[in-house]
Amino acid sequence: MKKKxxxxxxxxxxxxxxxxxxxxxxxRARLKTLLIEKSLVGGLATYTNEIENYPGFPxxxxxxxxxxxxxxxxxxxxxxxxxxxxxxxxxxxxxxxVETFRTIYETKAxxxxxxxxxxxxxxxxxxxxxxxxxxxxxATCDAAANTGKTVMVVGSGDAAIEEGMFLxxxxxxxxxxxxxxxxxxxxxxxxxSEALANPxxxxxxxxxxxxxxGEGRLEEVILRNLKTDALLPVKVDxxxxxxxxxxxxxxxxxxxxxxxxGYLITNEKMETNIEGVFAAGDVRDKFLKQVxxxxxxxxxxxxxxxxxxAESETFHNQIMQDDMPGLVFVWNAVDPKCRDLMPIxxxxxxxxxxxxxxxxxxxxxxxxxANRLGVFEAPCVAxxxxxxxxxxxxDRICEDEIIAAIE
Amino acid sequence: xxxxxxxxxxxxxxxxxxxxxxxxKLTTLAVGDILVVQxxxxxxxxxxxxxARKEGHNVEIEEVDDGEWEVIIEKVK
Ligand SMILES: Cc1cc2nc3c(=O)[nH]c(=O)nc-3n(C[C@H](O)[C@H](O)[C@H](O)COP(=O)(O)OP(=O)(O)OC[C@H]3O[C@@H](n4cnc5c(N)ncnc54)[C@H](O)[C@@H]3O)c2cc1C
Numbered sequence: 222m223k224k225k226x227x228x229x230x231x232x233x234x235x236x237x238x239x240x241x242x243x244x245x246x247x248x249r250a251r252l253k254t255l256l257i258e259k260s261l262v263g264g265l266a267t268y269t270n271e272i273e274n275y276p277g278f279p280x281x282x283x284x285x286x287x288x289x290x291x292x293x294x295x296x297x298x299x300x301x302x303x304x305x306x307x308x309x310x311x312x313x314x315x316x317x318x319v320e321t322f323r324t325i326y327e328t329k330a331x332x333x334x335x336x337x338x339x340x341x342x343x344x345x346x347x348x349x350x351x352x353x354x355x356x357x358x359x360a361t362c363d364a365a366a367n368t369g370k371t372v373m374v375v376g377s378g379d380a381a382i383e384e385g386m387f388l389x390x391x392x393x394x395x396x397x398x399x400x401x402x403x404x405x406x407x408x409x410x411x412x413x414s415e416a417l418a419n420p421x422x423x424x425x426x427x428x429x430x431x432x433x434x435g436e437g438r439l440e441e442v443i444l445r446n447l448k449t450d451a452l453l454p455v456k457v458d459x460x461x462x463x464x465x466x467x468x469x470x471x472x473x474x475x476x477x478x479x480x481x482x483g484y485l486i487t488n489e490k491m492e493t494n495i496e497g498v499f500a501a502g503d504v505r506d507k508f509l510k511q512v513x514x515x516x517x518x519x520x521x522x523x524x525x526x527x528x529x530x531a532e533s534e535t536f537h538n539q540i541m542q543d544d545m546p547g548l549v550f551v552w553n554a555v556d557p558k559c560r561d562l563m564p565i566x567x568x569x570x571x572x573x574x575x576x577x578x579x580x581x582x583x584x585x586x587x588x589x590x591a592n593r594l595g596v597f598e599a600p601c602v603a604x605x606x607x608x609x610x611x612x613x614x615x616d617r618i619c620e621d622e623i624i625a626a627i628e
Numbered sequence: 629x630x631x632x633x634x635x636x637x638x639x640x641x642x643x644x645x646x647x648x649x650x651x652x653k654l655t656t657l658a659v660g661d662i663l664v665v666q667x668x669x670x671x672x673x674x675x676x677x678x679x680a681r682k683e684g685h686n687v688e689i690e691e692v693d694d695g696e697w698e699v700i701i702e703k704v705k
Contacts, residue, residue, distance in 0.1 A: 259681075261673035262691075268674075285670060304689035304697075306681065322686050352679045353644035353651075362643045362671035 225324045229255045231526050232319045232328040233300075234307050235469070237264020238515035239502025239522070240334035241291040246523025247332075248298025252530065255326060256295065257319070259306030263288030264336050265466070265503070266512050268359045269380070270387050275512045283361070287512070309472055312495045315533065329533060330526040333473065333485060333493070333500040334519065337466035337510075342375065346433035350460075355439025357461050360384040364391045370458035373398060373442050375430055377406035381463035382416045388461065389421040396455060398428045398444055428453065433460070468504050480506045491522040496589075497529050532589045540580055540590070540605065546627055547578040547605035551591045554583055559600040562618055566602075569620060577627065578605075631660040638667045639696075646672035647679060650701070654685075657703050665699040666692075673697060 231247045233240045236258030247254040261267055266284040273281040296302070303321070311318040312331060319326040339358035341347055350356045357363040364387065372392045374385040377399040388395050397416075399406060403426040406413050416422050431445035431452055442460050444453045470483045478486040478494040484506035491499045501518035503510045540549060550566045552559035563581075570579035584591045584599045594603045594610055604612040604626050612626045636653050638646035646667050654663055665676060676699050677687045686702040 259687075260677050261670050263670075267670065302691065304691060305687065306677075323688065352675050353647040359671065359674060362674060365642060366644060 224320075227255075227324055227326050229253050229326055229328045230530055231255070231330045231332060231523075232257065232317075232326050233332045233334055234310075234319065235264065235334035235336055235502070235504070236262040236292075236302070237334060237336045237502060238266055238288065238291060238512045239336070239504075239519040240264070240332065241288070241295045242516045242519025243332045243334060243499075243501055243523035243526070244295040244300040244519075245291075245298055246520055247526055248295060248300040250523070250527040252527060254300045255303060255328075256300050257303045257305065257307050257321065257326075259304070262292050262302065262304070268361060269384065270361045270364075271383065272512060285361070307472060310476065312476055312498050315497070317497060329530050330497045330499070332491075332519075332522045332526055333470075333477070333498065333504055334502045334515075334522070335469035336503040336515075337468050339462060340465045340467050342430045342462060342464060344430040344432055347430075350433050350435065350439040354437070355435065355457075355459050356433065357459055358463070360387050360461060363459060363461075364388055367392045367459050369393055371396065371456065373455060373457045373460040374463060375460065376463035376465075377401065377408060378463060378465070379408045379412060381461075382406065382408040382412045384461065384463060385422060386412070386416055386419060389419055392458075393421065394423060395419075395421055396423045396425060396457065398425050398430065398442075400427070400429060400447070402426060425453065425455070430460075466503065466510075470504060482506075489521075490525050491518055492525060496592075497526075497533075499525050529589065532587055532593075535587075536590055536593050540594075541608045542578065542605075543608035545576060545578055547580065548623065548627075549594060549603040549605065550579065550581045551584050551594070551596045551599050551601040551603065552581060553585050553599040555585065556599060562600050565618070565620055569623060631658070631662065633662040633664060636663060636665045638665055638672065640668065641672075642669045643671040643675065647675050650676050650680070650699075654680075654701065654703060659703055659705060661703050663701045663703065665701065666696075667699065668696045670695065673699075676701075 230252035231254045233243050233256040236256050244256050266288050269284040271281050305321045309320045317328050317331050368391045370392050371394045373396045374381050375398045385395050427447045428444040432443040434441045442455050468483045485500040487500045491501050493500050499522035501522040502515035582590050602614040602618050603610050650665050680687045680701045685704045688700045690698045
């Protein structure tokens with residue numbers, strides 16, 4: 222089967238809070254924008270029943286409700302959605318390729334917003350009970366099915382304890398396996414005191430999962446006490462894992478810079494190591510992974526993609542023209558040395574009207590264009606001929622040098 | 629024999645029912661067949677596509693309406 226080829230200005234990989242926000246910014250900038258999501262639009266936030274710390278919702282909102290609003294807003298700005306998974310990318314060069322099972326998308330800019338996925342325990346038998354066989358990562362998805370039952374929660378962070386408390390509304394008993402000593406948990410203090418006071422919650426301290434067992438479906442979780450090594454079998458109907466998340470970055474290995482755990486490295490403009498490729502949200506190496514920060518990242522990445530595309534257009538349509546020679550003066554308005562040279566450049570411009578196209582680029586405002594010319598400092602003059610840079614003058618910029626270069 | 633396309637109606641059904649039905653139905657199909665699972669509980673969007681991809685099948689989803697989807701699974705093996 223031959224793959225279809227489609228062109229976009231921006232392709233966003235991942236439809237969580239970060240991707241949707243980037244979409245809103247790109248859509249509003251009238252860029253032709255595609256968002257590719259492999260699962261439910263809304264991302265990991267839809268896994269929680271209660272988001273209480275996202276500003277603007279004083280009464281809280283369910284993750285699904287909140288993300289549906291994001292989705293609606295992105296659609297309003299004509300972001301197109303494709304629900305499938307991105308299999309591979311080729312990001313070098315100006316036309317970037319994003320490939321799915323049926324289609325090859327060619328795009329000017331890519332925003333990576335793939336977020337994270339739940340971490341597994343690695344315990345024996347785990348693989349056999351994933352999906353609908355008893356191990357879950359989503360309390361809102363599977364709570365109702367556990368009405369009147371006994372469930373286990375593994376972990377003691379905010380997600381584990383808050384989701385565990387939500388589960389007590391359905392299950393008869395929620396048993397929490399905590400790695401730490403008695404009374405120590407990783408969650409916030411409010412959640413901790415509420416959980417400890419909840420009569421349906423029971424804690425088993427100093428434990429990790431050793432094995433999952435059961436006939437076809439999960440029936441028992443065998444915990445191991447970290448201090449005594451004793452094994453403790455616990456009968457459960459389901460087990461919810463909340464032991465952290467790992468980034469969805471396998472397809473970017475050896476392409477984008479990442480830290481040891483696989484989180485993408487960006488600067489504060491959400492730029493990755495490849496020009497025109499941005500990363501936003503939980504997929505980044507960052508201090509706080511929340512909806513509020515994912516939104517901030519997405520806004521920056523969307524804005525950055527817009528600027529990058531505009532800059533590419535200026536570069537091709539104004540600077541790298543082959544109808545006549547060009548002179549690009551890269552300068553910095555706050556630098557006196559640069560300002561001193563301006564009269565020379567302007568005199569040259571006036572004398573060569575119609576023969577040489579003179580363009581001034583402020584490196585402070587658009588370092589991107591200077592970088593594309595191979596210029597990293599100002600003042601500097603780049604000479605263009607036949608649509609290519611043929612000479613860069615860094616030292617002793619003067620009229621004679623320029624004239625000599627043109628001839 | 630021509631590959632066939634089979635529709636599986638899971639409308640109105642909550643997790644884990646749609647995934648259980650999908651797994652069962654897929655075992656009755658031949659390689660190359662296409663199973664279209666209709667769902668309207670968002671929870672099924674989180675496990676059916678992931679499960680099917682993990683099994684090695686090709687998956688695409690169409691949003692048919694607000695809150696209603698078709699998960700299209702091409703059986704690969
Ligand atoms: C149980 C739980 C409770 C939480 N509670 C809160 C809370 O109360 N407040 C708060 O602010 N935050 C909370 N969070 C954190 C919040 O959900 C995340 O910070 C937020 O979802 C990050 O958004 P994101 O867009 O960066 O990534 P994600 O939400 O992870 O979205 C990434 C999306 O990309 C998709 N994707 C990945 N790879 C591909 C690919 N190759 N092709 C196509 N699509 C792909 C994924 O399917 C996913 O939908 C909670 C998280 C969990 C799990």
